[in-house]
Amino acid sequence: MSAFELDSAPVRQYGRSIPAHLQAPFKRYVEQHYGGFLLAINFIAMIAYDLYVFADALLIPDMALESLLLRGGLSLIGLVNIYIVFRHSRNVLLMDMLMPLHDIVSTIAWFELLKRSSSPDIHTFLYASVVFIILANLGARYSLRGIVLCSLTISAIILYNVSLLHDGQSKPVLVFAIAYLPVLLFSLFISWTNINGVRVAFLNDLEKKRQRDELAELNLRLETLASTDALTDVGNRRAFDLSLEKHWNQMRLDGRHFSLLLVDIDYFKPFNDHYGHLAGDQCLRKVASCMGNSVRNGQGQLFRYGGEEFVILLHIEHDDELSALAERLREQVASLGIEHLHRPDTLRHLTISLGAITSATPGLLHAHDLLAQCDRLLYQAKQQGRNRICLGEHTH
Incomplete structure (x- = not known):
């Protein structure tokens, strides 16, 4: 079987994995069809992250200046990373995981602001941290394993810091976890659905290409037969x-x-x-x-x-x-x-x-x-x- 051939059975819509011999063309497919989307989602996430400076100014005003400087610095670093990954590296895994990796750093940085703030609204503001897990999961299109690892890392950072900010009190941490867990599971499900959809689209695209190639080959054979003398094998x-x-x-x-x-x-x-x-x-x-x-x-x-x-x-x-x-x-x-x-x-x-x-x-x-x-x-x-x-x- 060639690198672009599949069995004739219909492609299953869920849980479809990419065989090892198709990994290279799959990466090219993702870059070609979703490279623009992955680039755009990085900028969208960065803009959303920067806009939270207004929320910081409102709810943790004592950290407003630090928030502005921190978000500006991280955004500058993010722009450099985006340029390197999308302009020079062209590594599909990095393109897919860049935004979730930025999300991990942003989550840590934001909680550092909360831990240094004396605002009475901190405990209320904690619930805004769900935006990090949502943003991380909405953009992935290639690596399910990578986004799961990033999601678990972000979740561990969030739950650990929530526990610290509540001084180890189990009840408020439990309430937060009950609210957070459905968001985590739902966003992971969205990630899985999106990534699986890309895989199915790729495999269906290969199947259509195989069918087109077979049809073209058949048409060529028919054309050859129609223009060839059967006895002497020269033109008719x-x-x-x-x-x-x-x-x-x-x-x-x-x-x-x-x-x-x-x-x-x-x-x-x-x-x-x-x-x-x-x-x-x-x-x-x-x-x-x-x-x-x-x-x-x-x-x-x-x-x-x-x-x-x-x-x-x-x-x-x-x-x-x-x-x-x-x-x-x-x-x-x-x-x-x-x-x-x-x-x-x-x-x-x-x-x-x-x-x-x-x-x-x-x-x-x-x-x-x-x-x-x-x-x-x-x-x-x-x-x-x-x-x-x-x-x-x-x-x-």
């Missing part, structure tokens, strides 16, 4: 018609001419009649393979035109090159030495006849004119005794 008549039209239109755009070769296996019908259809099919495959090997490396395209006829589109503009290639094809097919004892001439092996023409031939108005002229040249080659080439005359 349909593929030739499309390719000829494409070459013609391209020539009209850029002025670069091309050539056409129409090939016929000499006396193929008596060969097929006397040696049998299986031998005839094998003969067609050998001839196609021989000619295909001669026009590879981008020099041309070979198609089965029908029956024992083949056609070749060539990136050749000059008649001397075309004549040389056509002669080479004729000689190479003859050198196959395929026995043909039932032809009416004196030869005893298989040969081919060829009509050859370039698109620079005067009087050609359409692509089918080129094909018709090439067909006439092939007919002339056959009339002149076969096993020969008839080349169209043109000027440059």
Whole structure:
């Protein structure tokens, strides 16, 4: 199974984990789709944290100046951290956990202000500490383990300091814990839901990509089958018609001419009649393979035109090159030495006849004119005794 393949079963909506071999693409997915959100949530949390300076001024006025300086200093450090993590590090875990880690430091700093204040509203103000656990849990999108550890750390800091500020009195601490615990559990549930939603979205995205790739591969195979001759494994008549039209239109755009070769296996019908259809099919495959090997490396395209006829589109503009290639094809097919004892001439092996023409031939108005002229040249080659080439005359 490749790195982007999943089983065909539907992705479960809850409790979905990411397999080890998908961790790297999952990190890229989170960075691509949620990097902007994680950056924004850091700024939102920082703004919310800084706005609490007004609450400090109201409820612990004796710490108002210290609160302003402390929050300003921590915000400056936070901005530097955000720049380093999101601009340079690009570590997904750090991007996800930066705000909760800032939250831990902010929680400690805030309680230090409370412990140094003599305000009578401290015990009431303690309940505002739930904002730290809420902010920490709302932003996580990648690491469930990381946010759980951060949440437990923040909770331990809060409960420990609440106990200190109540001088170890169990009743007010218990009341606070009863109010705090549902907030902790609910915010953790929100974190789990968000992180799991990202995982499910990632796995569903992979599944859709796999299905698209399979469909594209299937379409490519169908297209190949539709454009390939099953017997000889070269292009079929349909593929030739499309390719000829494409070459013609391209020539009209850029002025670069091309050539056409129409090939016929000499006396193929008596060969097929006397040696049998299986031998005839094998003969067609050998001839196609021989000619295909001669026009590879981008020099041309070979198609089965029908029956024992083949056609070749060539990136050749000059008649001397075309004549040389056509002669080479004729000689190479003859050198196959395929026995043909039932032809009416004196030869005893298989040969081919060829009509050859370039698109620079005067009087050609359409692509089918080129094909018709090439067909006439092939007919002339056959009339002149076969096993020969008839080349169209043109000027440059």
